[in-house]
Amino acid sequence: MISVIVPTYNEEESIASCLESLCNQTIPRGAYEIIVVDGNSKDRTREIAAKYADQVFVQTSKKVGGARNDGAVAAKGEIVATTDADCYLPPDWLEGIERTFADHPDAVQVYGLVFPKEKGIKNTVSLWLANFFSRLGYLTHTIYYTLGCNTAFRRDAFMAIGMYHTIDAGDDLEIARRARKAGKVVLVPALKVGFSMRRYEQFGTLKSLWEWVYIVVKGGESEKYSYSKREYK
Numbered sequence: 001m002i003s004v005i006v007p008t009y010n011e012e013e014s015i016a017s018c019l020e021s022l023c024n025q026t027i028p029r030g031a032y033e034i035i036v037v038d039g040n041s042k043d044r045t046r047e048i049a050a051k052y053a054d055q056v057f058v059q060t061s062k063k064v065g066g067a068r069n070d071g072a073v074a075a076k077g078e079i080v081a082t083t084d085a086d087c088y089l090p091p092d093w094l095e096g097i098e099r100t101f102a103d104h105p106d107a108v109q110v111y112g113l114v115f116p117k118e119k120g121i122k123n124t125v126s127l128w129l130a131n132f133f134s135r136l137g138y139l140t141h142t143i144y145y146t147l148g149c150n151t152a153f154r155r156d157a158f159m160a161i162g163m164y165h166t167i168d169a170g171d172d173l174e175i176a177r178r179a180r181k182a183g184k185v186v187l188v189p190a191l192k193v194g195f196s197m198r199r200y201e202q203f204g205t206l207k208s209l210w211e212w213v214y215i216v217v218k219g220g221e222s223e224k225y226s227y228s229k230r231e232y233k
Helices: 015-023 045-049 063-074 093-103 121-139 155-160 171-182 198-203 205-217
Strands: 002-008 032-038 055-058 079-082 107-116 151-154 184-195
Touching: 002 015, 002 045, 002 063, 002 093, 015 032, 015 045, 032 045, 032 063, 045 055, 055 063, 063 079, 063 155, 063 171, 079 093, 079 155, 093 107, 093 151, 093 184, 107 121, 107 155, 107 171, 121 184, 151 155, 155 171, 171 184
Parallel strands: 002 032, 002 079, 032 055, 107 184
Antiparallel strands: 079 151, 107 151
C-alpha cells in the first residue's frame, strides 16, 4: 500500500481539486490511502478533506515537515508519498511511484519534476529552470533537488533516517542528503506534478526565491522571513 500525505493550512479553495485528482489514479483506490494533516485551519479545509481522505487530523509537530512526519507515523503503507494541497496529481502519478520502487529495490527515495498549473510564459520558464537544475544536480550527484510536492519514500527507511527536520525551508533538500546514505535516491523525469505558482504570482518570483535562499543559507530557520502558513488571496 502507498500512503499519500497532504499537509494543509486554510486550503478550502484548493484541497478539493487536489484530492479529486488523487482519488482518480490508475491504480485501485484500495491500493493507497490519503492522509490529510492539517495545521489547525480556520476555514473549511478539514470538512472538505473528510469527503475524500481516509484520515484527516490536526498536526501535533511543527511546520510542514512536522505535518508530513505526523502523517508518516499514522501511515499504513510500505511507501509514503508526499504532495501539497494546491497541487494537481496526474492519473498515473502513484502508478509511476509504485513502478519505480519495484524497478529499483535499492531505492529509498523517489522524486520527480513539476509543471505549472497556472498558464503564462513566466511560470513555464520559471519551472523549466527549476527542472533543469533538478536534472543537473541529479546527473552531477551534487544537489538532489527533491520537492515535498512530488516525492516518496520507503516508509521504513524514512523512519530510520529520522524523517523530515522541522525547519522553515530546505527540508526537502536536507532529507535527500540523509536518504542517500541509506540507499539510492532516484529522479524520475516522467513523474510530474502540477505545481501551483500562486506564491510567486502574489508575492513575486524574485522575492519568494530570495526568501527561500536566505532561509536555506541560514540553516532552515529565520526570524526575518516566514515561508510557511502563507495566506493567499
